[in-house]
Amino acid sequence: MTLLVLVLLALLYYSYFSLRLLYSLRKVPAAHWSSRFSSARILWARWTGTELKFLIEAHSRLGPIVLVGPQDLSVSSYQDGIRKVYDTGFPKPAPFYSMFNYYRSEHGIRRRRTAALYSKSALMQSKHLREVTDCIIYERLFPRLESLLVSCGTGRIDGLDLSYRICADYLSSFLFGSCNSTNFLSFLSNRKAELNNDPLELWRFHYENMSCREAFFVQEMPGLYKLFKALGTNLLPRKYSDGTEYLENWISTMADKADHTITLKHSKGLNLEAKDEPVVFETAKEAVKKDSPHLSLEAQKMQVQSEMFDHVCLVFGYALWYLASHPDAQQKIHAELEEHKIDMTSPIHQDPSGLDRSSRLDSLPYLRAVIDECLRMRPTSTLLPRITPPDRSISVAGIDNIPPNTRINSFQWFVHRDPTKWENVNDWDPERWLSMGRSGKKHDREDVLWPFASGPRMCLGNHLTYYFMQHVLAAICSIFVLSALPRDERQCTPGSPEDELPITVVLRA
Template sequence: MFPLSLVAVPIVALYLVYKYLVFPIFLSPLSKLPNAHFSSSFSALWILLKRRYEEENRAIYAAHVKHGDIVRLGPNEVSVACVDEGIRTVYSGGFEKWNWYPNQFENYGVPNMFSMVNSKPHSIRKRMISHVYSKSYLQSSPEVHAISKIIIFDRLLPVLEEAAANKQPIDVLELNFSSTMDFIIAFIFGLQNGTNFIQDISAREEWLSIYQSRRPFRFWAGELPGVISFFKKLGIHITPAWMNEASKWLEDWTMEKCKAAAASLSNSKDPSSHTKESSDSLPTTTTPPIVYIQLLTSLKSPSPSPYPLDLSIATELHDHLAAGHETSGITLTYLFHELSLHPEIQSQLRNELRTQAPSLRLDSETHDVPAPRTIDALPILHACLMETLRIHAAIPGPQPRITPPTPTSLAGSPPLTGGVRVSAQAFTLHRNADVFPEPEKWKPERWLGTCEEKKAEMGRWFWAFGSGGRMCVGSHFAMQEMKLITAAIYTSFTTHIVDDGGIEHIDAYTAGPKSNRLLLRFERVE
């Protein structure tokens, strides 16, 4: 009898050749697209290596410069770099998220808004909390006003005053992480349950070191979770055990904040803000846990949930505090670096800031902050921040989505079938020279004195906070706190570079300085 294996083996071999070579190279709709690398049509190895060794953003940008608005990164992956038939179609057209998000951003094994793959549960969750993150709410909130006064006048400015008097340089990356963490934690959990990382150096160093220690290993969980599981069965751990311990430490830390917020509610008949005296006689303010209350109230519904209430709240708030401190802290660091490189713009900004009332100077009589609306309307401050968000986006990396079952054309491509990984990245969009001339230069003036048509076009390509229904829910909070912190500093101080070695961005999804620091000297200006 003719051996079956003599027939089966060549059939299997032919099938594999067809599936992994003939179809992706010659027959797939993606075969009509330009390849970022010669191997992109039949292997994902090139783009995986770029991600693993943190070379992804610049590699994708170079591919778009060479090939145009759409390029093929792998057998089943494309990148787009345009607005029409690009980010407008993908991010405002109902494309669902790729599984990369839950692999990267779930906490406690429970989905949060950012990690939710499907649009419907995401939109439900977003409606629960979007009100307290809206611009109108933040600008009129007495709680945010009270938080701002305490953080600026009782914490940040005294630290800078002392450093300036002693001519002691400050690592502003760490200080900015501290400031933005103090802001977001107080808003989420209440000021009395928050952090004081600005002044409590040991606490902030412990938290930041544990949080940042996990970054080198995030690639495996995001891109190759199956590889982790396979080797784990063989007793081989690609990611070290201490990484899980670090994640658990952070989750436990957040859960304690949730419990403290719950205790505040049960102990207070009136959840409105009130002032009390602390044990060391310094004035301190108690504020309600705004975001915690909003989420608790919204999630308490008769509809069943597969997850416990406390974990559903904690996973959401853990994501808010992680993203809220890191992205704003990175942005402020690059803003201060650029201002230190451009003393003439510093001077222009200071002249603008000193028109504000009440004054943000530490020696002011009121120790009050100006209305957020007036700070938000300052044109030079706004231009400096927008230009920093453009050229130094804290999250410049790709935002992966999946094409829907209905074939869809992108950037002039043939209709792409469902299940293709597609993404855009701020790094490339923000470097379109037709929209942003001399794109690699920090030029705040491009946002000033420009006609409305040009401003609108730049706004269409500006992608620091994403776009569509998945646009960053905390963008208004971030802009308000960053403008206030910058205004408070440059009203009274000039900054000078002491050591900016390694200020270049890490080429990754979230991109801080390679050196993880920036040393500046602060000098008091009368």
């Protein structure tokens, strides 16, 4: 009898709750006839990797805000939609990120530990970053490209593969010091036979496995995942845990080496070159000791792991591809460098006027336009879910009283590839940025750049990305000319191990 009453009460509570939701969100058009009552359609789209396609169609039919599940919305307008959700800092749904998250502490604390090191002024003044950049360009990248030209004559490379090598070496040097970083550029080869021993191939294999399709269950159906696990069935395949373990060990090994470098520096007075200083790691480590002294040494170490590689490898790979497909753009970068007398052929940073090369690169309009256009084109499909605050209703994209704890997502694609916001939306065209002007007017416009998201969870690496791309692209365009080869237009996910961006490299005449 008691059980029956409890079941009835639960049903009543559920019906009341569902009716309230139905009522609150009744003005939001539903992406599918079932979406008002069930998440089945959107879950199917997420499982099959067709969510973006499904939503592009739904928004073009129904407007800037659509209902995709009983308590799940998608928003596509920038000023009255995305800015309200992201700029005000609505939290991320906990289960969604838990599996990719090496950190165990509150986000704000974690972010504050190293945020100052990523600010534009800190990066511009950083001797460490300057030396890291020189080391990657002049000691690793140029010699590799030159030896490739000598060894195979055709200079054929995969732009994506090269990008992974450059980005991994660059970012791991920035975080852990050059002497503790990866050295994937040393293994650059276009001979398939040699790839078996290639550490990058192994890394990409595990990285791909960690982002496997079954990760869907943990992100989207955490309850079901836990239930199956309790019943003895793990919905995540073995390759997922192998991949996670591999990548955690990979980062841990660099962290251990950086730790050792710090110990030698402090106890034995080891004199380090600026590029070898594990600046970011040391800052994070000191901060963790202060803000989380209760943690064990091992737990403290886990706190300083970093989530860094997600987008930059892909964007940079496509930057090489777009430039290779547009020789005129390479020529314009070269001409801009010559016009401003910026010499990228050697690691000399001061020009006769005493100005720093990084600041001068940062002021070049065409180079900036090229990078902005690459960031407009990619990334476009990062999942960025947020949850509305638990204590109040909010208004988004013209809809009032959106209830607490509603999931809202947007895709960069909606901002960057909407034909109503941009002309020739699918053409890679840096010139569009030169004619737009960037001062002051951003807050009235819909055609804005939003690759790093916005608000308190905005990407920490946005200035680092510009710094990195300005230096490496300028250096490449100074010495080499890239040409795109015909590409197999397979429908594989950009950036996946099967994707390839075939390019040839020759020395600039």
